[in-house]
Amino acid sequence: MNARDEKEKMTVKNYKKYYIEIDCAIFNLQEDGLKVLVVKDIDDLGVTHWRLAHDWLKKDKTILETASGILKRCIGENSSYLEQVKAFGFTSSYSIKEDISIGYYALVRIISNDLEKHIAEGHTKWIGINETSCLNDKDTVILNYCIQEIRDSICKTAIGFNLLPEKFTLAQIIHLYKEILGIDIDKSNFRRKILATGLLSDLYEKEENVSHRAARFYKLSLQHQEILLNKELNFHF
Amino acid sequence: MNARDEKEKMTVKNYKKYYIEIDCAIFNLQEDGLKVLVVKDIDDLGVTHWRLAHDWLKKDKTILETASGILKRCIGENSSYLEQVKAFGFTSSYSIKEDISIGYYALVRIISNDLEKHIAEGHTKWIGINETSCLNDKDTVILNYCIQEIRDSICKTAIGFNLLPEKFTLAQIIHLYKEILGIDIDKSNFRRKILATGLLSDLYEKEENVSHRAARFYKLSLQHQEILLNKELNFHF
DNA sequence: TCAAAAGTGTTATGATTACACCCATGA
DNA sequence: TCATGGGTGTAATCATAACACTTTTGA
Numbered sequence: 056m057n058a059r060d061e062k063e064k065m066t067v068k069n070y071k072k073y074y075i076e077i078d079c080a081i082f083n084l085q086e087d088g089l090k091v092l093v094v095k096d097i098d099d100l101g102v103t104h105w106r107l108a109h110d111w112l113k114k115d116k117t118i119l120e121t122a123s124g125i126l127k128r129c130i131g132e133n134s135s136y137l138e139q140v141k142a143f144g145f146t147s148s149y150s151i152k153e154d155i156s157i158g159y160y161a162l163v164r165i166i167s168n169d170l171e172k173h174i175a176e177g178h179t180k181w182i183g184i185n186e187t188s189c190l191n192d193k194d195t196v197i198l199n200y201c202i203q204e205i206r207d208s209i210c211k212t213a214i215g216f217n218l219l220p221e222k223f224t225l226a227q228i229i230h231l232y233k234e235i236l237g238i239d240i241d242k243s244n245f246r247r248k249i250l251a252t253g254l255l256s257d258l259y260e261k262e263e264n265v266s267h268r269a270a271r272f273y274k275l276s277l278q279h280q281e282i283l284l285n286k287e288l289n290f291h292f
Numbered sequence: 293m294n295a296r297d298e299k300e301k302m303t304v305k306n307y308k309k310y311y312i313e314i315d316c317a318i319f320n321l322q323e324d325g326l327k328v329l330v331v332k333d334i335d336d337l338g339v340t341h342w343r344l345a346h347d348w349l350k351k352d353k354t355i356l357e358t359a360s361g362i363l364k365r366c367i368g369e370n371s372s373y374l375e376q377v378k379a380f381g382f383t384s385s386y387s388i389k390e391d392i393s394i395g396y397y398a399l400v401r402i403i404s405n406d407l408e409k410h411i412a413e414g415h416t417k418w419i420g421i422n423e424t425s426c427l428n429d430k431d432t433v434i435l436n437y438c439i440q441e442i443r444d445s446i447c448k449t450a451i452g453f454n455l456l457p458e459k460f461t462l463a464q465i466i467h468l469y470k471e472i473l474g475i476d477i478d479k480s481n482f483r484r485k486i487l488a489t490g491l492l493s494d495l496y497e498k499e500e501n502v503s504h505r506a507a508r509f510y511k512l513s514l515q516h517q518e519i520l521l522n523k524e525l526n527f528h529f
Numbered sequence: 530t531c532a533a534a535a536g537t538g539t540t541a542t543g544a545t546t547a548c549a550c551c552c553a554t555g556a
Numbered sequence: 557t558c559a560t561g562g563g564t565g566t567a568a569t570c571a572t573a574a575c576a577c578t579t580t581t582g583a
Binding site: 224225226242243246262265266267268269270271 | 532533534
Binding site for chain 1: 306307308309310311312348349350351352354355356376377378379381383388389390392394526528
């Protein structure tokens with residue numbers, strides 16, 4: 056098929072144009088586990104639904120810009136990690152065509168005032184990644200795919216640190232891996248592994264006002280752009 | 293944003309409809325390395341271009357059906373492995389909008405008569421994965437992404453066997469891993485690893501008419517659907 | 530001085546690597 | 557009997573897991 060044929064075919068009725076949705080699973084690590092942001096959606100019948108953050112592709116905006124826009128709208132400007140997972144196709148009862156949605160996930164650490172306001176007003180909430188019964192099938196599929204991607208990635212790259220503050224203790228890293236992978240982690244062995252990567256810089260600072268031995272603070276010894284590319288990790292759980 | 297708002301917005305001009313292209317990198321393992329199928333495309337000026345196999349989404353066809361259709365059209369009916377990698381957005385000089393393409397890769401072993409005819413007629417050819425200068429930037433991006441996905445996947449799952457015949461020798465498996473990963477593999481150590489997985493059944497058959505010790509034939513001890521799900525491999529190269 | 534969590538050390542086990550070596554086959 | 561590649565064995569090294577132990581802190 057040559058370019059001319061292609062152009063002809065594009066004008067033929069059997070090729071279809073699509074609205075493309077971007078669905079973004081926005082994750083935040085909290086004391087009691089990994090959370091995902093859901094936004095309130097009230098349908099024509101007045102019934103409340105909770106959905107992943109989403110938008111549709113606009114003219115003059117790229118896929119990535121649209122995903123960034125969703126993230127910015129929900130949690131404000133910050134240095135979150137944003138990654139596409141794949142395109143999903145969902146058949147619906149409304150149309151013969153599949154609904155096309157491109158799935159993204161974001162790992163965020165900073166919670167903005169705007170977000171806190173939206174949560175206070177009930178427009179938005181964090182739900183545990185295992186308490187997703189409020190979501191529809193489509194969002195559940197996308198969410199679970201994102202979680203699996205994150206599980207794979209945090210064992211190979213340093214992206215998980217996007218869920219931690221700039222300075223953190225080893226216990227916080229262990230919490231991160233434990234909550235995301237859903238497994239128990241041996242403190243001693245994990246410490247050896249993570250320190251052996253050379254990924255961490257000791258800040259020679261300690262926790263204060265804790266009623267037990269104070270933990271050291273570390274920071275990532277990578278620049279932000281390096282975190283994305285870093286493939287130094289090789290954890291096998 | 294509720295469902296009513298969404299519907300209103302869908303009709304507003306700043307949301308855009310897209311033709312969605314599916315690009316499929318079809319791989320075949322040959323004596324001299326991993327090959328990808330490219331198809332000839334002659335533009336309005338009569339200039340020849342080589343492209344990955346592709347099509348656009350049609351009405352009444354899902355993304356997956358469209359990708360399967362591309363594969364069937366190129367190599368005929370068979371039990372190839374087909375997997376989506378992600379959605380790509382490419383800015384072009386023809387349009388303000390991004391061109392949206394969903395990338396797939398296929399691992400094929402059987403070459404059909406139709407394909408041989410197309411190759412003979414010059415409509416199609418196999419190129420080495422490191423000899424991609426004939427491809428445009430867009431196809432190069434998609435191809436390289438697919439190759440990286442395959443490299444990651446063959447160390448974790450049995451999908452690589454989709455590139456081998458139903459029965460194969462250990463040397464063929466080593467060839468597969470060597471060509472895809474681009475590294476040398478120690479025969480003895482690899483043999484131990486792959487046999488330890490329990491993935492292979494000894495067929496108690498041997499090569500014939502070879503001028504050296506005849507190699508044993510093995511087959512995968514998994515059913516086809518299990519291959520997709522199998523996460524037993526854990527190779528660290 | 531106690532509880533609690535940080536942090537260290539030790540040992541057994543298993544995986545990986547780098548080889549040397551033997552075996553079967555057709556020419 | 558030779559060249560070629562299939563197939564086996566082994567010892568050193570490295571990574572992992574399990575768990576006991578010591579240290580620091582506020583109460």
